Amino acid sequence: MTLGIIAVYMALVIGIGVVSNRLLSSTGEDYFLATRSIGPVVLLMSLFGTNMTAFALLGSSGEAYHAGIGVFGLMPAISGLVIPTVFFVLAPRAWAIGKRHGYTTQVEFFRDRWGSDLLGLLLFIVLVALVIPYLLIGVMAGGVTLNQVTFGQIPEWIGGLVICVVVMSYVTIGGLRGTAWVNTFQTIVFMVLGAITVTVVFNRMGGVGTVMARIAEETPSLLAREGNFNYVRWLTYSLIPLSAGMFPHMFMHWLSAKRADSFRLTVQAYPLCIALVWLPPVLLGVAGTLDFPGLVGGQSNSILVRMISLHAPGVLAGLLGAGVFAAVMSSLDSQVLSLGTMFTEDIVDHYGYGDRMTDKQKIASGRIFVAAILLLTYGLSLVSERSIFNLATWSFTGFASLFPIAIGAMFWRRSTKVGALACVMTVVVLWTYFFVQGWGDRAYTVGGTGVMAVAVILGASSIAMIVGSLLSAPPEPERVARFIPQS
Amino acid sequence: MSSKQWLAFGLLAAMYVFHNDWWLWGDSRIVAGLPIGLGYHVLYMIVSALVLTIVVRLAWPTHLD
Numbered sequence A: 001m002t003l004g005i006i007a008v009y010m011a012l013v014i015g016i017g018v019v020s021n022r023l024l025s026s027t028g029e030d031y032f033l034a035t036r037s038i039g040p041v042v043l044l045m046s047l048f049g050t051n052m053t054a055f056a057l058l059g060s061s062g063e064a065y066h067a068g069i070g071v072f073g074l075m076p077a078i079s080g081l082v083i084p085t086v087f088f089v090l091a092p093r094a095w096a097i098g099k100r101h102g103y104t105t106q107v108e109f110f111r112d113r114w115g116s117d118l119l120g121l122l123l124f125i126v127l128v129a130l131v132i133p134y135l136l137i138g139v140m141a142g143g144v145t146l147n148q149v150t151f152g153q154i155p156e157w158i159g160g161l162v163i164c165v166v167v168m169s170y171v172t173i174g175g176l177r178g179t180a181w182v183n184t185f186q187t188i189v190f191m192v193l194g195a196i197t198v199t200v201v202f203n204r205m206g207g208v209g210t211v212m213a214r215i216a217e218e219t220p221s222l223l224a225r226e227g228n229f230n231y232v233r234w235l236t237y238s239l240i241p242l243s244a245g246m247f248p249h250m251f252m253h254w255l256s257a258k259r260a261d262s263f264r265l266t267v268q269a270y271p272l273c274i275a276l277v278w279l280p281p282v283l284l285g286v287a288g289t290l291d292f293p294g295l296v297g298g299q300s301n302s303i304l305v306r307m308i309s310l311h312a313p314g315v316l317a318g319l320l321g322a323g324v325f326a327a328v329m330s331s332l333d334s335q336v337l338s339l340g341t342m343f344t345e346d347i348v349d350h351y352g353y354g355d356r357m358t359d360k361q362k363i364a365s366g367r368i369f370v371a372a373i374l375l376l377t378y379g380l381s382l383v384s385e386r387s388i389f390n391l392a393t394w395s396f397t398g399f400a401s402l403f404p405i406a407i408g409a410m411f412w413r414r415s416t417k418v419g420a421l422a423c424v425m426t427v428v429v430l431w432t433y434f435f436v437q438g439w440g441d442r443a444y445t446v447g448g449t450g451v452m453a454v455a456v457i458l459g460a461s462s463i464a465m466i467v468g469s470l471l472s473a474p475p476e477p478e479r480v481a482r483f484i485p486q487s
Numbered sequence B: 001m002s003s004k005q006w007l008a009f010g011l012l013a014a015m016y017v018f019h020n021d022w023w024l025w026g027d028s029r030i031v032a033g034l035p036i037g038l039g040y041h042v043l044y045m046i047v048s049a050l051v052l053t054i055v056v057r058l059a060w061p062t063h064l065d
Helices: A002-022 A028-036 A040-051 A054-067 A070-101 A106-114 A117-149 A156-204 A208-218 A231-237 A240-245 A248-255 A260-291 A297-311 A315-349 A359-383 A388-401 A403-411 A417-437 A453-470 A477-483 B003-018 B036-059
Strands: none
Touching (some): A002 A156, A040 A248, A040 A260, A040 A315, A070 A231, A070 A240, A070 A260, A070 A403, A106 A117, A106 A403, A106 A417, A106 A477, A117 A156, A117 A248, A117 A297, A117 A315, A117 A359, A117 A388, A117 A417, A156 A297, A156 A315, A208 A260, A240 A403, A248 A315, A260 A297, A260 B036, A297 A315, A388 A417, A388 A453, A417 A453
């Protein structure tokens, strides 16, 4: 029954991809950017669905299992303010510039802003490298979910493989229009199913108040932050959501909007959407300590699915499985499409290989690149036992540290390619250093001070951007005027 | 920046400050069925949505369309 529900769901998702393909016009701009025609509701749903991943469902519940209810304040509460603020400041401007000059990718946007092929190539490599751990948590979540809802009958490697194949199928068929439609459908699915499952589980456990009273007796430390969170870590963690300004898959959705006004609804509704998605898993993660005590490290990735399987097996477990798959696939699809688009536009086309290829061959080259990245990610998922929450945090740290690039491009006339290159290289060096230092440490902070690595790297990359720009020749006024109008 | 834009960013900065509820750091009381720290942040997100609605009305870059 459980598997049947998940199989029907997968077929539905591919079906939506096929239907949107019927409406697809034959231009590259439609495949990659849905002819910049996405309205407010689909834009909100596709941005939000892309943003909410296995991190929000399995990662949050797994972290709440260890660190308690403070996880809700640590990530979703501040994300509900910072992410829409990032959208408010950057998205309409990026859209307007992208539409005026016909940009289809983030790399193309920044390469043209500073007129540097080297910057474009470096950014392409860095963005792909940072997306891989983000893809990895999705593939891992698929494996964990299918394994748990079938009580171990289906090994984790099959779940990860199913996710990769289904996503590759409908992205290949439907392009960004298909992805936006599927995201809208999937976002509604995981928001509704999350609310239903938490209600059913807590009712069967005697109600939220009863469960919290039991936790207050058995492990009261999970209901407060003292002892679970370092206050400095809490403060510096608030820089992590700046990553939304540099995700290539989010940038691609920004460019797909119908008009700048389309972003208004997204900015206003985002905090409530985040609260609705994050609250159920955090509550279930804390409640999971009552039924499944003693899970260690990454074992808690599966606590959400374990709780559903225990308290609501059968149909609801199948629906929840579909819900988790929805959250995972609605992010993986955009990430995969953005990587394929960047490879086709910024490598194959930009470096002239496209001149010797037909349109079909160019799109095929993008798909082969994406398949190779997915294969690499799938291989890593078979050997990775890390916490989903931790892996995502490292990925977000890299993207957030690149944030000065976005600000410099759209707001600082004096910024130069030397400054931008210095910024990216600073992120590469420091991120690698801290990642190696923090390997295997769930709550790693710089030198044990409580300061998250993102604060140090972002500070250093901002200084590199400013100093590098001021020490180099000013950019050409005509180029700057294309991105920052005089008025 | 116009006075409306300054006001909008002032509101956002104030919300950022209120995220840091240090006075509830060690408090594990249950209020209305939820731990007080969790309840505070649920309320915080509702207020964030209201503030962002005001910010959008005050300072949306209408010249871009």
